[in-house]
Amino acid sequence: MKFLVTVGIALALLTLESVVVKQAGLVLGRIDVTVVLVAFLALRATLLEGAFSAFAVGYLLDLMSGQPTGLFTFLAVFTFLVGRLVSSFVDVRGALSFALFAMGADVGHGLLSAFFTWLTVKDGGTGQALAGLPLQVALTGAAAVVLFPLFRRFEAAQDRPAGLLR
Amino acid sequence: MLSLLKRYRRPLIVGALLLYPLLAFLLSGRKGRDPNPIDRAVIAVSSPVQQALTAGIEGSVSAVRHYLDLRGVRQENDALRLENLQLRATVQALGESRTENERLRKLLGYAEAAPGPEIPARVVGVNPVAKLLSVRISGGEKDGVFRGMSVVTPDGIVGQVIRATGGYSDVALVTDPQSRVAVRVQRSRARGTAAGAGSGPLKLENMLRTEDVEDGDLIITSGTDGIYPPGLVVGRVTNLEKKQHGMFQGADIVPAVDTSKLEEVLVVGSPYSAMAQGNAAEGAAK
Numbered sequence: 468m469k470f471l472v473t474v475g476i477a478l479a480l481l482t483l484e485s486v487v488v489k490q491a492g493l494v495l496g497r498i499d500v501t502v503v504l505v506a507f508l509a510l511r512a513t514l515l516e517g518a519f520s521a522f523a524v525g526y527l528l529d530l531m532s533g534q535p536t537g538l539f540t541f542l543a544v545f546t547f548l549v550g551r552l553v554s555s556f557v558d559v560r561g562a563l564s565f566a567l568f569a570m571g572a573d574v575g576h577g578l579l580s581a582f583f584t585w586l587t588v589k590d591g592g593t594g595q596a597l598a599g600l601p602l603q604v605a606l607t608g609a610a611a612v613v614l615f616p617l618f619r620r621f622e623a624a625q626d627r628p629a630g631l632l633r
Numbered sequence: 634m635l636s637l638l639k640r641y642r643r644p645l646i647v648g649a650l651l652l653y654p655l656l657a658f659l660l661s662g663r664k665g666r667d668p669n670p671i672d673r674a675v676i677a678v679s680s681p682v683q684q685a686l687t688a689g690i691e692g693s694v695s696a697v698r699h700y701l702d703l704r705g706v707r708q709e710n711d712a713l714r715l716e717n718l719q720l721r722a723t724v725q726a727l728g729e730s731r732t733e734n735e736r737l738r739k740l741l742g743y744a745e746a747a748p749g750p751e752i753p754a755r756v757v758g759v760n761p762v763a764k765l766l767s768v769r770i771s772g773g774e775k776d777g778v779f780r781g782m783s784v785v786t787p788d789g790i791v792g793q794v795i796r797a798t799g800g801y802s803d804v805a806l807v808t809d810p811q812s813r814v815a816v817r818v819q820r821s822r823a824r825g826t827a828a829g830a831g832s833g834p835l836k837l838e839n840m841l842r843t844e845d846v847e848d849g850d851l852i853i854t855s856g857t858d859g860i861y862p863p864g865l866v867v868g869r870v871t872n873l874e875k876k877q878h879g880m881f882q883g884a885d886i887v888p889a890v891d892t893s894k895l896e897e898v899l900v901v902g903s904p905y906s907a908m909a910q911g912n913a914a915e916g917a918a919k
Contacts, residue, residue, distance in 0.1 A: 478675070478679055481679070481761050482679050482682050482683050482686065482758070483686065484761045485683055485758035485759050485761050485769070486683055486686040486687050486690065486758050486759075488758075488759040489687065489756065489758055489759040489768070490687075490690055490691075490694075497761055497762070498708065498761075500761070509836040513642055514647060515643060515646060515647070518646070518647045518650050518651075519650065521650075522654075523649045524808075526654075527653065527675065528761070528762060529654075529789040530672055530675055530676070531679075531760060531761050531806065532760050532761075532762035532764065532765055532767070533760050533765055533769075533796055533803035533804075534765055534767075534795060534796070534803075534805075535660045535672065536657070536661055536666075537653075537654035537655065537656075537657035537658035537661065538654070538658045539762065540654035540657075541651065541654040541658060544647075544650050544651045544654070545651060548647070548651070554893055568714070577685060583658070601894075629806060
């Protein structure tokens with residue numbers, strides 16, 4: 468996916484999520500839509516394009532958190548790189564396998580996020596964040612199933628070859 | 634050297650993209666940074682969309698609710714009329730007490746505390762990161778909202794402004810694990826600290842074991858943290874633990890405001906004092 472489209476999708480998903488979370492009243496269980504997007508980038512994007520896109524997606528998540536520290540920007544790029552490495556060993560084609568892939572990425576992302584948060588805030592509710600991780604991963608997996616066809620459609624729209632009449 | 638840079642251009646760029654935010658995080662910690670022009674532009678683009686989505690969803694939900702609520706509205710109306718009468722009588726009595734209080738304060742030579750502005754705002758979205766419990770409200774610098782000001786509802790305190798941009802602000806909730814509020818027990822005036830604990834009740838900390846606290850006591854802000862004005866409702870004491878040893882006793886505080894169902898809020902406090910207290914507010918959030 469092209470960089471600007473990725474940024475647009477990330478912004479739209481995060482905005483939508485913030486509204487959904489407000490309506491649903493979820494306190495700690497969140498859907499990691501950005502991890503789903505980064506997982507898709509890890510499977511499809513080139514190294515530079517994906518790294519820049521993951522950086523932008525992480526920056527947006529950082530910004531939406533209210534206290535941008537750079538943590539989620541780092542984690543997005545790291546998740547992209549690890550996902551890219553893992554994708555060379557596994558075959559991810561359908562929506563279900565993509566959901567499993569995204570859930571794996573979310574587990575890693577969640578654990579690292581909790582670890583780095585614990586590094587800076589010793590009594591910052593790390594235990595609660597970890598306790599909420601299974602629900603978060605399950606919600607992220609469900610979101611991945613829904614978002615996979617959407618991402619594929621966006622990707623197909625951009626990769627359309629230029630014909631004679633275009 | 635140039636050929637080496639050219640050869641390893643890709644790994645170097647990716648390495649920079651990976652390490653720059655990590656270094657920024659390790660250097661700034663959890664304090665974050667002030668919004669730069671890019672941050673402001675992104676917030677200016679995303680927040681109106683958030684607001685429109687929230688308004689759309691809430692409008693649909695309330696339309697359905699209004700229809701359902703029409704049933705039994707007559708009985709409720711009668712009950713409310715009665716309650717209104719009682720409340721008017723109470724207000725009248727309180728008015729008398731207030732006049733008396735003002736007269737006595739004047740006699741004692743107390744300085745009148747400037748109440749500062751009360752800026753109404755709507756909650757437009759919730760922070761999608763579970764690490765920090767915060768909400769975005771539709772009031773920003775142009776409305777007189779600045780970092781460090783406190784956010785309340787008529788029921789009690791909600792949180793503290795941690796970032797303000799043009800027309801929007803982010804508010805860290807009192808339930809956030811990093812939140813600390815100086816409080817006192819309304820009945821006995823005993824002082825302590827209300828600490829956020831994520832979801833669920835707040836924790837009552839730093840309350841000396843010898844202090845007079847009971848289950849059900851109302852907890853209010855003491856105003857000694859310089860962020861929240863004194864006398865605002867925080868919640869009620871529950872699960873009191875009177876320990877045999879140690880300096881402090883512990884308890885839970887059920888927040889007066891359900892922060893997961895916020896719609897409208899008031900931003901209070903003087904913007905000038907909030908700006909001056911930027912660092913103090915940050916410290917209190919720790």
